[in-house]
Amino acid sequence: MMKATRQTLRMMMVTGAMLLAIVSCKPKRPSGILSPTQMEELLVDYHLAQGMAEAYSGTQSMEEMRYIYIRAALKKHNIEEAVFDSSMIYYSANSEQFAVICAHVCDKVEALGGNAGTGNGGHDAMGKYARLTTQGDTANVWTGMRHTVLMPDILHNLLVLNWEADTATHAGDSFTWYCNSQKIAQGNLPDVCVQLILHYENDTVVSVTSHMLGNRETEISYSPTPPLDSIKPTSVTAMVFMPTHEQTAGDGQGKNMAEALLLQDISLVRMHRKPAADSEVKSPGETSADSAKSREGDSTAGAAIPASPQRVPLKQRPEPLQLHEARPHATTGQMRKENEMPPASPRSGMVPRRKARH
Template sequence: MKSNCTKFITLSCLFTVLMLFVGCKPSIPSDIIQPSEMEDMLYDYHLSMAMVNQTGFSDVRQKAFKLAVMKKYDVSEEKFDASLLYYMRHTDKLHDIYEDLAKRLENEARAQGASESELSQYGDITSKGDTTDVWRGNRTLILSPYAPVDREVFDIKADTAYHKGDRLVLSFDSQFIVQEGMRNAVVVLSVTYANDSINTQYQQISSDSHQTLTIDSGDSLRIKHIRGYFLMLKGQQPTTTFKLLILRNIHLVRMHVRKGESTTPNDSVNNQDPIRTIGGAPVTPTPAPPTPDAAPPTRTPSDAMRERGIPNHP
């Protein structure tokens, strides 16, 4: 009887310890910038980098704007860098931050006057007739140079909705946060057709910009499989150096291209009205008077920085 009681008490204690272990989530260390403040700092950091790119990128300007953000939050550069290293090694926490940050940056872009097409060519497409967004992964990815979070692989099997001659357009926005060293990543898009031939497109990612890859199948080939990956390259750097690549607004658009359709975008300058005829003589239509250009946006990254109290270094 005593032995059974002892076993029961031991099992109860073990169960209690396990419940405590499962119920307690690891907290952010006190010497690390907490998620809410880190999100605000990264938001201002991205605004600053947008200002640097707009006015002419240089290492000196990048450093000056970064320090301006640190000054606003009264955080040392060492603490900011150490916090980034922490979040880089805990990508689940960093991903949560960037999910919210992506929405804030998109709202800021709209406030500055960016059009919907500038934000993302196909951002609102789910399925519109002959054009469908077939991407099923996360719209935001965060990569570091260290495995296993240095790559994101995708694999899509085509179904009966794919037609001969379909065109694929992979698009995304890239944003680097690099302490030092080169910005270096690659994206590969590979298509396998019904006859097992393969078409592969490769592109290097080395800047903060909107990126696109396009594959045209021709009018006689049906897509069987789509594969590819994003890969951030490590390069020669110490493990204490942080490098992050944020990929946002990821879309993989499949377009049904009808036979004879041009593979280049329509250009309103080259698209002339057809010549009309009166009594057999050609008559060129009178061109419509030009409409005045829309007023340029009045709000810039510099304005946004000033509103948020970030010093504007020359």
């Protein structure tokens, strides 16, 4: 019994020593490096400063205004630029800590936008399509995360957002994926690739690829064409990929550069196809000339169209018999013989003379 107790104590001592060793091996934050809380507060103002610089419309360039506003954010927190740069390098090397910090920054930026109405230096805090609802002919159907961060390390360089089609999705619908990106970096960010992938009911897959260029809005759209415009989509996927430091080593970018890309106001807009103006189903062989005539007819709809003059037939010369029959004729009571003399009206007191005999 005594022997078993000693073995248990020995096991506990060994376990405690191992835990102590693990804790002591955890890297401590060097002196002169901002705490995670300080970094969060500073990066929020850093983000707002970049938005204000983009909204500036004066004579100075955007880069000049960005530098001025960022300097003002550092002065507000009483932090030297060298301390901020060193902190960014340190946290970029510790990607897990930096990811947590950036996630908190996203939450605070979103909260500022919801409370103040504008949190991006004059831009709509909820994005270009914030006023759209999830219903209607043009709807923002994305209800997932609105903000996130990408960094050039293998754990945080890929974003995949998937949306399953609902019952309001129809054949012929068009889609636009949108976000507003802002870089948090000392140098130039690597080339970020964006891809929009659509799956259809007949197992057809369509993709559109674009690039995300730093501090600006990004939109990528797809509108189906025949025969896909008659097939209903089943899902839409957006993928955002940032190359890692190892993949961009040939571009002269080192691991000591602090780089991060803040994605905000993420939206997926679905647009129903507009109904045809007329109910006639045009034949597949309709020419472009016929289409032009149809459009011309639509533009003059409602206007009075003058009636075309009717052709009047030429008068034919009548035959002599027709002319004779067309002449008026005297009635029977008025007819008389051609050589008959009219009867002499008798005079009173006069006797007609007799012819003399020879």
